[in-house]
Amino acid sequence: MKNRSIYELNHLPPPERTKIYRSLIPLSLFSTLGIDRNTFLNRQGEKAVEFHTPESHGFVSIDVKQSPEDQDSVFFLQLSDTPFLDNLELSFVVINDPRGERFNIDRDPQGRDTLFGTTLRNVAEEERAMKAGLSPGQVRPGLRLFGEMLSLLERFAARLGTSIISCEALFYHNAIKYEQYGFGYLEGRRMMEEIDREFLPGGSLYQKMDDSTPFRPRGGKKTVRGRSWAIQDGILGKPWPSPKLYKPVGKKVGVNTFHGQGF
Known part of the structure; x- marks a missing residue:
């Protein structure tokens, strides 16, 4: 790949840039959702995949839904350039199982956007989500596709000539998960x-x-998810300061800051 940045890719002809960005979508999603990989149409003939590739900016977002009218994306990925050519930012990723129950943690009781619980909270919905085995920030169960997505992202980054992928952990469990996939701080x-x-x-x-509180059970201190819910509940006594992480493309840093028992 001759291009070295998202900004440069966004200046390619639309069919060419779409073909490149399509490689970031886990292949299994197309068969699971019944979406044609070439036309991006679902079984009903609706456009189910959207690529936002503004030529004026160095970022791309990919939005995959089961149906374009759905409230939630099944797969949403945003990547951004950074001031350093050898660093690609994983800005945001969401992977939802559309078959799973929805928990309205993204809206408070007054209907205001909570930004997935990072600015406001819907405590009742968070408690329901926690009891169902979800982690903070999740509106639905996931599809266990993060590892596949990361492999595709590393391949994409390598083709760009990028040596580092960076990100922020919006929640405690995100940071631990990134560690497990080879990120460092x-x-x-x-x-x-x-x-x-x-x-x-x-x-x-x-x-x-x-x-x-329901989010501070005695046994919760042992698990990643239990700790994350307690932190979401304010146990630190201050807002969660999102750590910044990085991963060398094709390598693992080997950091482990969790010495509890299980996720």
Whole structure:
């Protein structure tokens, strides 16, 4: 690939850029959703895949839905250029199972956008989601396609000549998941290590997991998801400062800041 950035790719003829960006969509999604990989039409003949590739900006978003009228994307990915040519930013990724129950954590009781629970909360819906086994920020169960997506993203980055993929972890469990897939920290590693220590016996967060709210059960301190819900519930005493992470393309950093028991 001659182009070295999203900005340059966005200046290619639309059919050519679409073909390149299509490679970022997990192949299994097309068969699962009944979407034609060439026309992007679903079984009803509706356009189910949208590519937003503005020529004036260095970002791309890919939006895959089962039907264009659906409220939620099944797969949404946004990538952005950074000031450094060897760094591609994974700005946002959402993977939803459209067959799963929906939890309205993205709207508060007054109908205001919570930005997936990062600015406002719908506590009742969060409690329902937690009891159903979801993590903070999820409106539906996932499809376990992150690993496949990351492999496609690394292949795409390598073709661009990019050596680093960077991102931010919107929630605690995101940071741990990124670690497990080979990411390391640009910012926030000390904080993550401190959080881990404080959730272990004798730590301040360990003591606060006292059943005082549904999100702070005594057993929750042992798991990634349990800790993440407690942090979403404000157990840190301050807003969650999203760590910044990076992954060398084709390599794993090998960081582990979680010493609990299971996800």
